[in-house]
Amino acid sequence: MLEAKFYDTYYFCNVVKSVLYHSESYLGVLNDFYGDGRIYYRLSTFNKYSILHEFIEFIIHDVYYDQSSEAALEKKQKIQENYQDIPIALSLLRPSTLPIELALKHHNMPHQSFEDFLDKQSKKFIECNIDDIYEFIHKLRETGVFHELVEHISKEVFHVLFQNRDLMKNFNTLMANALEYESKQERPSEIKKIFSRTGVLKRAAIPQWARRAVFFRDRGRCVLCNKDLSGQINLENKENYDHIVPLAKHGLNDISNIQLLCKECNQHEKRAGEAVTSDNYQSWYTY
Structure with missing residues (x-):
């Protein structure tokens, strides 16, 4: 039984669909999933956690890191600066809360907040940089909660997308093309x-x-x-x-x-x- 919370599930469904139906615009991203022989290590024989699950996971990882970009951080810090004298506005906007924190909170997954992480380093949100965010995500990965979140969302997204056979065809055509292309190189023994x-x-x-x-x-x-x-x-x-x-x-x-x-x-x-x-x-x- 899958306990679906459907937090950003359909958003990720749309991202996956966009990547699959407009793959020519995402060749650099897709190469990191199946290129340079990686497709060989994605192959399995009817695992319940399928290759499509792995692809969805890959996309979710990319989205969370993209949402934690330098431009996104600067935008949040600008909001913090503009509303620092209006506590009520800050409590509603929560600029110091990262998107991944909102997802973890929605799924009731215990985790250290980004503000607490910065506080232990004697830093304030307004003065942190992108390296601090990457270090925070790395800490979440070390505790296992990041993987737990991404795996759960992947299962929810798969639950929705599996019903769309045309999308299944599109995904498997993409993987087949990758396998055919890589077959020109020597297969791992x-x-x-x-x-x-x-x-x-x-x-x-x-x-x-x-x-x-x-x-x-x-x-x-x-x-x-x-x-x-x-x-x-x-x-x-x-x-x-x-x-x-x-x-x-x-x-x-x-x-x-x-x-x-x-x-x-x-x-x-x-x-x-x-x-x-x-x-x-x-x-x-x-x-």
Whole structure:
């Protein structure tokens, strides 16, 4: 069971979506996730904490550090300076409170405040610099609370985004392109066993938990033709669990890359061709 607090969850969903749908504008950032051979160390075989979870984590890290930039700090210090004689305004604006602190407080995760951190160094917020913020975040990482926060938010964001199969296709196409590009270089010896050939992963059995998650997400229907695969209407209709981006096209063995198809659509419409999914979803009620 996921206890979702939905603090900035949809904000991070939009950031992830923007990066995936406009990846050409984020090549430098994305290279830090999968470039220079990093994609090889992201590969796994149906881990519950999927590659998409890792990608979401990566984006959240980047956002929190971006929110702690020098420009952001200067803006907050200007507010502190302008309202230092109006305590009520300062208590409402809270310029000395960092965005990550607000998230930690919302999730009821005990942590040292940035003001307390500065106080122990005999510094005031108005005179601190960006290095102080990075040192504070480093302290949060050392205590483990930073990782706890980012992991929890990642699970919430995944919970929302997993329902969007087109986004799943977009993410897995991006990863497949990275894997294909990196396959021109020598693979690390320790992961060669998971490949059937250069850049193509071996087919792996899809675990029951992944099948169950995909079946319920797709409401027990073929995502291409909407055929009922629950067995309640026709026992002859067999569910097939399909890689959205085929393994032959450098697709991943990851839950984000799996969808529910009927036997006919899987064998005749999909086969091992291009990445295909559908924007059709069964509504909670009829209109």
